[in-house]
Amino acid sequence: MIEVSVNKKIKTYKGNSQLLVQSVFPIGSITKVHGPSGSGKTTFLKILAGLITPEQGYIKTENEIWFDKKQQINWKPQQRKVGFVFQDYALFPNMTVLAHLEYATSNNQLIERLLMIGKMESFTKHRPAQLSGGQQQRLAILRALALKPALLLMDEAFSALDDELREALITDLKILLEEFGTTTIIVSHHKQETIGFCNRDLKIELE
C-alpha cells in the first residue's frame, strides 16, 4: 500500500494553481492517472519519485515514510528507488541496450528475461540512436523493471508501440509486476492504450 497526500504549487500560463492529490494505492494495483494536459500528471509522478518536492503532505509505504513535511522527512530519489519510465525515455546515448540493463541491475538472469519479454535479444549491442521509437520505449520500460521496484511510474509508456506489440507486452508485464509485487501508476492520454492493463483509475485536476 502506498498512501499519498500531497500539495504542490504549479505555475501555469493562467497563473498559479494547486496540484492536490490524495489517494491510497493498494500493493500490486495498477492505477491509470488521467486528466487534462498540463494538469500536473508528470509532476505527480516526479513527486512520488523524489525528483520534485511538494509543499505539503506525506508519502508513506507499508513500512517506510518517504516524505512527511511535518516530520521533515524527505528521502532522496536514490533511497526511494522507484522504477521510472520517462516520457522522453531518458535513455543514455552512450550506452548499449545491454549496458542500460547492467547499469540498473547485476542480475544477469533477470536481464535475459527482460530482453526476451521486450523482444530485444538481438539488439543488445545497439545504442539508442540505432533503435526505432518503439524499441527505445521498450528499453525504457525494461530498464525501469530491472530494479524490481516496489513502485513503478510510467509516463505515457506505451505511446510508441503498435497494438499487437503493446498487447503482448502488457500480458508479460502483468506477470512480472505480480511476481515482483510492484505497485504501478501509469499516466496515459488514450483510453485504448491501457486496456487490459489497469485496474484502478485516478483523475488529476488543478485547483
Added chain:
Amino acid sequence: MEWTPIWLSLKLAAITTIILLLIGIPMAYWLSRRSSLFKVVIEAILTMPLVLPPSVLGFYLLLTFSPNSTLGHLLLANFNLSLVFSFEGLVVASVIYSLPFMISPVKSALSHLPRSLAEASYTMGKSRFETFYRVLLPNIKSSLWTATVLTFAHTLGEFGVVLMIGGKLDGITKVASIAIYDAVDNNQYQQANQYSLVLFAITFVIVILVFIFNRNATRGPLE
C-alpha cells in the same frame, strides 16, 4: 634554431590543460546546475579573462604575486615560491587566463543535456558522482574534446599575460610567442619565421584533429 621556447610553450600548455581538466570540469558542473545570482556573479568573474586585455590581467597578477604583496610575501615566506618571473607563475597565470575556454563549452554542453538523463540515473539509486561520471560526462565527449584542445591552443598562443608576469628569461619563461617577439625586436627575422612556422604547424594540426574527431558528432540538419 633554439628549441627550448617551443618545448616550454608545449610544457606550459600541457600542464595548464591538465590542471584545467581537473578543476574546470567540476566547476562547469556546479555552474550548470540551478542558477542563482551568486553563480551568475561567479560565472561573470570566471569569464572576465575572455574579454579583458591580457596585459590588464597580467598587470594585476604581477601586483598580486609580487613579493611586496601579502599573497606574494606569504608564498615566498612559507613555500619559498615566487610566482613572478618563474615557470610556476606562468602556470598559475595560464590557468586563470584559459579558465573560460575550459568551463564555457563544458558548462554549455552539460546544461543542454536533457534533465531526465540524470533523473533516470538517480532513481536507479546512483549517486550524483556516479551519474556525472558514467552518464553525463560520456555524453558530452565532443565538447570535452573541444574544450581541451581550445585550452591547449589558447595557452600556446599566450603573449601579453606571460610577458607581464614572466618576462623573457631564457629557458624559464621565454615561451615561443615571446621568442618570436624577441627575435623580431633583434632583427632576427629568419629565427622569428622558424618559430612562427612551428607554432602555425602545431596549431593547424590541432584544429584539424578537432574537426576530424567531431565530424560525426555534428551533422547539420540538411545533410
